[in-house]
Structure formats: structure tokens, C-alpha cells
Amino acid sequence: MNNDFSRKGAKAQRNPQRSLALLILLCAFLCAFAPLRENKISFTDITAQSGITFKHVASPEKKYIVESMSGGLALFDYDNDGDLDIYLVNSLTVDLVKSKGKTKSDLYRNDGNGKFTEVGVKAGVSDIGWGMGVAAGDYNNDGFEDLYVTCLGPDHLLKNNGNGTFTDVTAKAGVNDPRWTTGASFVDYDHDGDLDLFVSNYVDFDINNLPEFGQGKTCQYKSIPVQCGPRGLKGAGDSLFRNNGDGTFTDVSKQAGVMDENGYYGMGIITSDFDDDGFVDIFVANDSTPNYHYRNKGDGTFEEIGFTAGTAVNENGSEQGSMGVTAGDYDHDGKLDLFITNFADEYNTLYHNDGKNSFTDLSYAAKVAAVSLPNVGWGTKFFDYDNDGWVDLFVANGHVYPQLPSYRQPRLLQRNNRDSTFTEISAEFGNVLAENRASRGVAFGDIDNDGDVDLIIADLDGPPQLLRNDGGNANNSIMIKTVGVKSNRSGIGARVTVVAGTLTQVDEVRSGDSYLSQSDMRLHFGLEKRAKVDTIEVRWPSGVVDKISGAGVNRIITIKEGQGKVDEKEFIKQPQKGT
């Protein structure tokens, strides 16, 4: 190599003009192939090579509203081997139901190295009927994450047996909600150390009494005949099941004040201690009706404060077609804000948490509104794709009416500008985000444990997309896994604050969010180039507080209630990733 160079160099010295010309030519050659903008991060669609062959079933015409609304999925570690497995919920069609057909939901075991193996049938989680969404949580505190799958008709509480299989214990546990259930969330609302369950219901739908496609005002969209509803259809209330601690639950919806007597159209759920009073609150995104914001009074009951808190409707006072929901501290003021995805011609709403149960719709000020108007938004999350310590926003889109040319829609990735505004940048990632799809649920998590957040997006009409984040881990980060002792084993409800120099971030462990989906329960915090974490504080639902100081970066830290750090594993260094 050096010899060659010397020979070239010698030649150049003998003919400087020719060398210059060559240099110019070389530069031109290189510059022609240089990217117009430097983008070190990409998302790679690894679905096919990962071994995921799942296809979501849906009727092409979607003549009935129930055929447009499925698409939840979960990233969770069912076998406790330290990596995230995937559960994909499948649905049916009206024709299939009438012909007594079946579909299969699927569980994929993460084998490492980007490969997954289908184990749904063996695990006993495939035959669930007309599935909608899923939430994970260790309801019996045996150390294994269980699943609650929501359906049109009977739901399913799938108890993880710890040996790779699940048992449907719905009837025995008393947690069946036979209505059209959509969102679900395991939450310890009474802080007694076990996980209770909150579910939202959508429409009082009777498959034997279907509204006629295209007939009437609520079955037309801009004069095009479409499926009917939801407006005009009878809504269904919500349910809260209190865990009795013995494998059974009691329906406490009415006495807790969360029954939804109005019958609003419940969709996505998120649980969070919005007012930071130590009691977890519940937020329900309702489609075409005002949202519910239930403040936990700490005595086993809730007070609905949506209108007075400013989260029931948008700044104009209008209820919106709300579907997905996420919470995160986007402006680093220590309070968890809310973001909700909505229907077309209705902007996605960003509610800034002003504290003391007061929120302000800052969607336009934050520049997340206008860009969302043409789309129907579903799965969403505040997640730090580039590990710079500021959570960004992702939205999966797709219309409900296949009759429209705009049925399939692109995704939105909105980068946090660190000044309380966002910039839409999905075009920078090429087709993988810009491609038009009928997306629904999205789950986020580090599937390869390399320190950046990947995602899996459900597609209503076909296979999901498993997108591996490549390059996000160029910045540092840390992941926190919580293990409750006095609190529920999953640590759901734990509030984690990470301080690294001037950067303070806060998040909570949750079951169920986005659109009817479950993301990785390990909390991810980007740290940019910071080389150490000053403190990690975990406030458990029990009230216990654990504090760890001087943690390293680029690792998964397991914190056990009352014991502090009990384990840490460095991120896996991935080989050079090609496209």
C-alpha cells in the first residue's frame, strides 16, 4: 500500500498539474456519491430475515367498523432470558365469523442475533378469537409476565406458566369483559402490591345486527359510502378489575367511579401519576367523544377531571377521534405530558402538563399539529430514537376507509428540538418510514439489547414491520429494569428519575400504551455523550425509594425494590450493520 502510494506520489511530483486534475476528478467522483445530508441513524426493516411470517387478517372492504380497529402487539420477555419476544394480535372478519373461520395470533421467541421463532401454538396463545390489543403484567407476582388480550367478545387473561406455555385463566380469574374491549392496562391502582386491570370498551357491537354499509349520514365520509360509526352507535362502558391477591379479580368499576356511564368510545389507555401525588391516575383516549382523565383519590376511587384538567377535548373545545396515547416529559420540566393521536382533519394533540392537574393544548406551539392533519394516527410513543436525552415522537398512521385513495399513509417521526417544539423528519429515513401503509399498533423496545430503541409496527392488512434502529447507539444510553418486592413484581407504576450532569429525565414503568400495545417495560434513557449517570432514583408504588449513584452508561441496570442495583449487563455490541 505504502509502496503504491510512493510511486503515485513520485509521479505526482513530477507532474503537478495532472495530479491536481486527478485530485479534482477524485473529489468529484466521491462528492457525487456523498449523501446530501449526513444521517447517521437509520431504521432497517428486518422483518423477513428475522423469521416473522405473521400476517394480520382483515377484510379488504372493511364494511364494518370492527374490521378497521385491530392491530395491537407486545414486546415483552416471556421466558425471562433477557431479550424481548413479540406477541402479535390477530383479528377476524365478519365473513369469517359467519363461516366459523379462525385466525391465529402469534408469539415469537427472540433467539438473539435478530432471529425469532414462532412458538404461539405451542405456548397456547394463538386461539383468541377477534383480537384487538394486548397488555403485559405479572398479575400473580410469580416473576413471569402474563398477558391480557382484548377482543370483540370474550377477552383472555393468559397466565404465563413459566415453562414456555400460557394458560387461559380468564373465567377462573373473573376478568372477562365480553364487550368490544380495546385498550388494557395492568395497574396497581390501590397500591396493595398486586396488579389490577383496567380495560376500555368501544362500541356496543352486535355481529348479528350490523348497520348497513354506506347507508345514512354516519356511514358516509365526504359523500363516499363507508362503514358506519362510531358516532351514532351505542357506546360501551369501561371496566376496572381489582386483584384479590389469590388469582381472582373483582369488578369494581362502578364503585371506583370509572365505569363510563356515558358509554364513550374507549380506545387507548395510559396510566401515570400525572399529578405526582404518589397515586397512579388513568387516562382513556375516547374516539369522537371527550377523553377521560381519572385522578386517583388514593381511597380506591377516582374522580373524572378531564374537562377541568383540560385533557378531555382540544383547545377549541372539540372532542376528537382519539386512538393512541403516550406520556413523556418532552420538555424536561419533571412532569409527564400527554400526546394523543387522532383522526384525519383533526390534529394530534399534545397536552403539556402544567402541574396541579392542569394541562394546556400546545399542539400548534409544539409544531406537532399541522403535520398530522391529513393522517389518521394510531400507535405512538415518546421515545429517544437518537439517544440525545430528549424524547422524540413517533406516530403510525393509516386511514380506516379503504375506499379512500389516502387509505395507506406514511409514518411520522418528529425530532425533539429541545425548545418545546418538534420537527418532522421521517423523509430522512427513506421508504422505511415514508412508505404508505395501513399501520395500527406500535411497540418500542431494544430487541437486540444494543442500547437504542427499535420498534415493531402492526399493519392491518398484512405483515408487521420490525424496524431495527441502527446508529441510535452512537450516543450513550442506559436501560433500567425494575423488579418489585413489596410492589408488584413487574415494577409497573415505578417512577424513575435519571440525572446525568445537567440532564434530568423522568419516566414510569407502564403496562399498555400506544395503540392497544405493550412496549418494553425496561425504561430507556438517552444520555448523548455523557459518560456516567449521577443518580438513578426509583420511586416504587409502595412508597419505597431506591437511589443509585454513579452508575455507568451503556448497560441494562436491574433495580430491585429495597435493594437497589442487583444486576447490570452491558449493551451488546452489534457488528457493523449494513442495509
Add this chain to the structure above:
Amino acid sequence: MCLRLASILFLLSIFLFPPQADLFRKHYEAANAYHRAGNYTAAEAEFKVILAEAYERLGKVYSARNNYQASVSAFESARAMRPAATDGLVELAIAYFHAGQYAKGIEPLQRVIAADAKNAIAHHMLGKTHFMMGEFEKASSELQETLRLTPGDYDAEYTLGLCYLKKKDLPQAKQLYERMVERLGNRPAVRVLIGRAYRETGFLPESIEEFKKAIELDPKFPRVHYYLGLTYLYKDGAARIAEAIEEFKIELAANPDEYFANFYLGILYIMERKFEPAIGLLEKAASKQPNNPDPYFHLGQAYQGAGRHADAVEVLQKTIALNPALTHNDYQVTTAHYRLGQSLLKVGRTAEGQKELQLSADLKAKGFKLDEKRVGAFLSGTPDHSGKDLVKAEGMIAEPAPLDPQKSEKLKAEETYYTKVVAAGHNSIGLLRAEQQDFREASRQFALAAKWNPNQEGLNYNVGLAYYKSESYKEAIPALENELKIDPSNIAIKQLLGLSYFMTNDYARASTLLTDVVAVKSQDAALYYPLALSLLKDGKLEAANRVIEQMVIVGANTPQLHILLSQAHYERGEVDKALEELRKALALDDKVRLAHFYTGLIHLKAGKFPDAAREFELELSVNPNDFQAKYHLAFVVLAQQETDRGINLMRELVREQPEFADARYELGKALLQKGDVKGSIENLETAARLKPGQPHIHYQLGRAYIAAGRKSEGESQLEISKQLKEKARANSNE
């Protein structure tokens, strides 16, 4: 007592008013002749001809004033006067149409067509009626027939085009509209009309094309740019706001005072978050239509966007005041309260703001239920008036154009004249009926006369007397009271009114009036009984005793006297003597009213339930409509644990008198016993509403709520009961 005949003279005087005077005179004279000959039926028929004509004229007056509910009523009354005739049926159907009562218009029009198949107006109206009911095939058929009969009827042709579009038959509609253009000329007005037809039936690209053609013909044609802009928005929503804004700007430049141009451009600027220009435009729109809540609603939003919350509060309060009803526009009402709440919070009026926010939440829930019902009815097959959208094409309220003042005066004069004719006509029929002793019908006719002309001389007396004679005492009272105000010393009126009060258990008033009457007519024995009983019931024992003594002198031994004596004994605690007097009353007349009832009451108070039940049943056998006897019988039956029978009796009572609190209470209690918790709650809630100060009602209601699983509500009612009892105890201790 005689009915007043002064009205006949009055009737004569009004015949001097043209133009119907000759017709009315002719029929009046005929009626008079028949009356003199004793032919009441024929006389009444003549008056009915007058009434039919007068009602029809009234109907036309109301229609001209756009008061269609009133015109429907008038035309229906005209029809009732001549049920076999087809005159006026088309006008009736038109009134139904404009009043939104489409289904009712079908039968009259079909009758007209059955009598005259070539009646193009009837076919046209029937076509439009079917259209409004969403029956487009039938509508098409009628409108095609209309055009066959009257080829130049462009209104029918236009509506037929709408039918085709509603049936999604675009080629037929296009063909028809092109023919219209050929005949009427390729003018912007025609293009706009066709464009609106396409727009309202969902053919938006075709609509845009038509509006553009209109613009090519005349870029300044009023409203065409506004229609085009609106259609852009209908079709493509937010994606075409910029284009829509351009169109509205052109419209505004050409017609700066046009309400809709200002209004819609203002809204679009709000959507673009350009609040200052929006404010200017919406303020102008509000000045153009100051009683329209819509511009204030959006102006409130613009003020909020501009941070002018004090101004927002003012206009949002105005929009709410102008538009309180959910059924009008539930989104606007509920959202206005929300926005008002937000602005109140911003200006520091926290308590008011929170109240508005909570109100908004409650109203949104109510609005949601309304929506569910409305659309649910549609989806389950109950047809919506789907043509209604075409009537409100702009989607917003517009104030109706005021009537020409001269025309308005003329209509007012006509209304005054014809209402007098109607009143006089009914009064005359009332007199005929009264002469035939048909007091029930006479009272109905007099009541109608009073409705149309309350100031007609002598009418109150006629009404009162007729009701009294037909035993409708409650209805007699208002008329007699009015008459007494005019002539306070009239003994005849006092007597009628006093007796009516007595028969409706208003003993205090009865005793006051009858005392005056008896003072003048001291030899009329029949007056003493109601006076004495009224005094007794009113607690005036001494006065009652004096009257009884007088009654003995004047009237001697009558059953009523013994009933009175029994009351007097009972008040003094002499139960056996009271019972003895009642036996004497029955011995004189076993059908005398109230004797058995009072006997029953005495037994009831003594706890002798079977005897009480028997007496109440005997009372009902002579006096089947006695409500109190029925109630007490039901009470005793329940007390004897014959629950099913008792429930049935109480149900009959509440059907007759839904506001009878005691019956509601007893029924509620019995239903709770039977396990019908829902029925129990319904009745007990009504009882509590009617008599909120009764602790026993709240107590039962509390028990019912608890039985229904509504624990906290139940406990609340029990607490109310407890507090009422304590209050009553405290009052009695004082």
C-alpha cells in the same frame, strides 16, 4: 241561567268587512233561518261553512308570515269543518311541508289527486313531500307526472334532478340539468343552482365544475366564489384551505357586506391561526346578523387565539344566550361552554370557569345521547328527513328576511278579522248545542271561541256555564273567574264559581263565595249543603254549625243535612253519632254522594279495613269517578296485603292523575315490596319531586335505591328523611 246571546249581534256587525262578507252573510242568514225553524243540525252546518272559510283564510295569513305550526292548525280546523271536501287540502299539505310534518301531507294530497288526477300542484307537492321523506322513487314518479302536466315547471324539474342525484343516477340528472340550461339559458344563476344541487347530494367534483362555469360567465356573480370555496372544503378538508380562502377573498371583495363571505372567511382564518383578520371578519358578520349565535361562537375562538380572553368571555356568553338548546346544535352549545370556561379561568374568574367546564362535560354527555338516539333511529330503519339538509344548504342559521311593512299590516288586519269570525262561529255553534242540552260539546265550542277571541263579550260566562253543566268543574273555573273580575257583584257567577270550587275541593274559596250567595238567596236549600261542608272542611266549625241550623229551617230533612251533621259530630270526636247520621242519610237516599265515602273513612281510621273497603266500593258504585274513594279503596286493599290488586288500582289512579303524589308513593312502596325495584324508584322519585318535604317518601326512596344497588344515593335519601323528621320534631317542639 241563560247563555248570553249578545254574540249574535256582534256577529252581524262583522259582516260589514269585505271581501268574504257576502259569503258569510249568506250562510249566517241561512243558519238563522234554520235555527228559527228548529233545525239545529242544518243551522250548525251553515256556521261550519263560515268557519271552514275563515280558518282557511287564517291558514293563509299564517303561512304568509312563515308561522307554519299555526297555519297547520288553522288548515286542519278548516278541514275538520268540511271533511269530505278537497278544498284547502293542498294548502294544508304545503303547511305540513313547511312545518316539517311531511308524512301528514301525503294523505290530503292523495285525496286531491284521486279527485283530480290532473292537479299539477298536488303532484308537485306530493313529489316534494316524498323527497323530504327520502322516498326518491316515489318522488321521481310524482315530479315526472308534474312535468308531464306542466312542462315549464322548473322548480319541479330542479327537484327531479335532485331525486336522480339522491338515487345516484348521475347521467339522468346531468341530462335533465343540461336541458334546463338550454331552456333557461346558460346563465350564472342557473349554473350556481345546479352546482348547489350537485354539492348537496355529494357530487362534489361536478359541483365544482358548475361553480367554475358560473364564474367564467360572471366572475362577480354574488356568492359563487363562496359556494366554490365551501365545496373545496367539503371535498378535501384542510388540504384545500388555501384555495378556499382565495375564493372567499374574491367574494368578500365583490360583496364586502355579505354575511356568509365574512363568516366563512373568518372561520378559515381561525383554522390558519390568523386570529386578528378573523376577528375583523367575524365582528362584521355578527353585526350583520346580531341575533345569530354562530358568528359570536367563532369570534370567541378568535379572541381566545389572540389572547383577548375578556372579549372572548363576552361574546361566548352571548352565543350561549342566543343558542341554549342542545337540540339546535349540540356541538356549538357544549363547546361554547367549554371555551367560556377556559377564558374565565384565564381572566381569573376561577369558580365560574370551573362551573362552565363542568357544565360543558355534562352537556357533552347529553349531546352524545341525543346523537345516539337520532342516528340510532336512522340506522334501525326509522327514516330521517334526509332531504332536510337541502333546506339548510349553508349549514348555519340565517335570519329570515323581514316582511314588507304594508303587507305586514294587511296580514295583521286579516288575522284580526278572521279570528273574530272564527270566535263568533264557535260561539254560535256553542249556543246551538247548549239549547239542545249538549253541554259537553257546547263547552268545547265556547272554549274554542274563547281561544280565538278571549275578549268576546259574555263568552267567559258561556264557557263557564257550559263546563259546569257538563260537570267539567275544573275547566269551568278559569272562565268564571275571568267573568267575575269583569262583574264582581254578579250573584249568578258567584254561585256557579262557588259550586265549581266546592266540586274541586277548594273549600276555602267555595265557602267565601257561597256565603255571599246564601246571603242573597237564603231560601235556596240546595246551597246550604255545599256551603256548610265547605266551612267544615275549611275548619270554620262555628260558621258551619250556623249554616247547618239554617239549613234545617230552610231545607228540613235531606240526606245532605245528615251528612253535614255527621261531619260536625266527627269533628267533635263523636264517632258513633257521626255513623248514625250517615246511616240516616243513606236511609233517605241510598245513592246520595259521599255518605258511603265518609263511612269508609271513619272505619279506616278505626282500623276496620274490610268495612272501610266495602264502603269505598259502595261509594264507587254510585259515584264511579270519585277519585278520593278510589284512592282510599286502593290504600285499604294494600293495607290488607292484597298487593297485586292494590297495585292495579294505584296504577289506574296515577294514569288518571300522574301528579297525585300520595298515589305515587303508595304505588312505589307496593312495587318495592313486590320486587319491582325499577318501577318503585320511578314512582317514588315522582312522589319526592311532587312532595319534597315528606320524610316518609324519601325514606322509601332510599330503601328502593339501596335495593337497586345504588347505595350512596340510598344513603343520601335516608339522610334527607332523617333530617326532615328532625326538623318536623323541632318545629312541633317549638
